Amino acid sequence: MVFPVVVMMGQRLFRLGLLFVTITLLWFGCWVSPGLALTEEQKLFNEAWRIVNRAYVDSTFHHQDWSAVRQKALQHPLKNREETYLAIQQMLASLNDPFTRLLRPDQYRSLQTSTSGELTGVGLQIASDAKTGELVVIAPIAGSPAEQAGIGPADRILKIDGMPTANLTLDEAAERMRGMIGSQVTLTLLRRTGEQVEVRLTRNRIALNPxxxxxxxxxxxxxxxxxxxxxxxxxxxxxxxxxxxxxxxxxxxxxxxxxxxxxxxxxxxxxxxxxxxxxxxxxxxxxxxxxxxxxxxxxxxxxxxxxxxxxxxxxxxxxxxxxxxxxxxxxxxxxxxxxxxxxxxxxxxxxxxxxxxxxxxxxxxxxxxxxxxxxxxxxxxxxxxxxxxxxxxxxxxxxxxxxxxxxxxxxxxxxxxxx
Structure with a gap:
């Protein structure tokens, strides 16, 4: 007689537990889910975060809690695409890796083109100095306006049309140097010799037969x-x-x-x-x-x-x-x-x-x-x-x-x- 009572009580308790969970889910579903739903801008940020989380070479993410970086960013509303891009750039900047970067749609298309076809601009390959953060020339492309002007490896680009490069990302600097054939851009350079010069370049089509x-x-x-x-x-x-x-x-x-x-x-x-x-x-x-x-x-x-x-x-x-x-x-x-x-x-x-x-x-x-x-x-x-x-x-x-x-x-x- 004892065993059936225990079973029935167990079933009763189990049903009560289910009922409690169901009520809890309904209650919090009404009030919490809308707050957790991501906007389109947050979804794009989250997409970028997941890619880095899955693929980045340093599993410590420059010795920081990568999940906390995401949570902190998503606490703030992202009102438009520009704010989303800035949030992604700030997230990537925390890695202290100048080669891991956001490419806006035009920059992404340009980078794909540069490895397969042709482009227009001054023909400079650039990088960010890991120690100083300065914009440094890796090399000019053969036959480009930059090479013809005598710009060489290790020259530092201080300004682009008067804009200090210290305020620009690599891709923003590259974007400012690209442009329509025949248009001009002025670069302020610090030569390897220590001489500071201004060079005015006319953009042209860059041949990519290597x-x-x-x-x-x-x-x-x-x-x-x-x-x-x-x-x-x-x-x-x-x-x-x-x-x-x-x-x-x-x-x-x-x-x-x-x-x-x-x-x-x-x-x-x-x-x-x-x-x-x-x-x-x-x-x-x-x-x-x-x-x-x-x-x-x-x-x-x-x-x-x-x-x-x-x-x-x-x-x-x-x-x-x-x-x-x-x-x-x-x-x-x-x-x-x-x-x-x-x-x-x-x-x-x-x-x-x-x-x-x-x-x-x-x-x-x-x-x-x-x-x-x-x-x-x-x-x-x-x-x-x-x-x-x-x-x-x-x-x-x-x-x-x-x-x-x-x-x-x-x-x-x-x-x-x-x-």
Missing amino acids: VTTELHTEAGNLPIGYIRLSQFNGNATIELARAIKTLEKQGAQAYILDLRNNPGGLLQAGIEIARFWVDEGTIVYTVNRQGIQDSFEATGQALTQAPLVVLVNQGTASASEILAGALQDSGRAKLVGEKTFGKGLIQSLFELSDGSGLAVTVAKYETPNHRDINQMGIMPDQVVSLEPIAREQIGTAEDRQYQAAVEVLTHQMVLAGAT
Whole structure:
């Protein structure tokens, strides 16, 4: 008789519990849910927060409570899209990573274009100095108004049309330098020499064919294939393969690959181009937020085994450093010139629902010998400084770094012949 009573009491208590939960849900549903519903602007902010939460390379998010960052931001109403963008920018700024940034719709489209087609502007690749926050030139694009005006790596951009760059993000600065063909922009620069100058540039269409080639025979009649690669865009892989094959047919017995002032671009293009030169071994390691390493290997299908020297300088960055590091660590090439820029971080692009986007640092890379070159750069095998020279002097007798590369190749060929 006791057991049935206990069961019935248990059922009764269980039903009462359900009734209480149901009433509670109905009560709070009426009053709490409207307060928790996100507006369209908050949804966009939340979308950006989730992308960073899922993909960002540093799981500590610069030693802060990333959930608390979101909660604090959503406590304030976002009245319009501009306020939402500012809130996203403030959130990303807390990471202290200039490469993780918001790209407004026009900026997102421009960045996609710069890696695959053409653009209009002055032709500068820029970065934010990690120590000072100043806007620094990585490199001018070959043939651009910036290069023709003599702007070079490590020049500091203080103002754009009188606007101090200290008040601008990277993308805001880039946007101010872009514009219609024929329009003008004035840059206030601090040269590497310490001289402050104003340079007025006329915007133009920037050609993005990244490969130029010549067959040189001035080194004791040694046929040298000179290849200058200015950017790792969507055309770089096929154009460089075509260049090697053409120079081979012309009789090239050695190569100089010029990566000076090449600011990088597509990671995959850097890997594929390394495979043109390296038969076997690791090209690059990538390390994600969990510390898990992935690697990209050579495929055993190098296009040439001819001796190779790579020219580098302060404007050699990102994918260029991946390629230079792979060639140096594998012993496939000697590096000549100056220490490289030192950007060892990898970004991915994510499109947001309104057409804007995020560039997010998702991993860092290491060379085949596990060198982390971020903010340190790659030291060449032979350091050769070079004062600024005219564009038409690149790869000529007036180019000291090029001449040093020729001497290295000549020495290698003499040793090979003696052997």
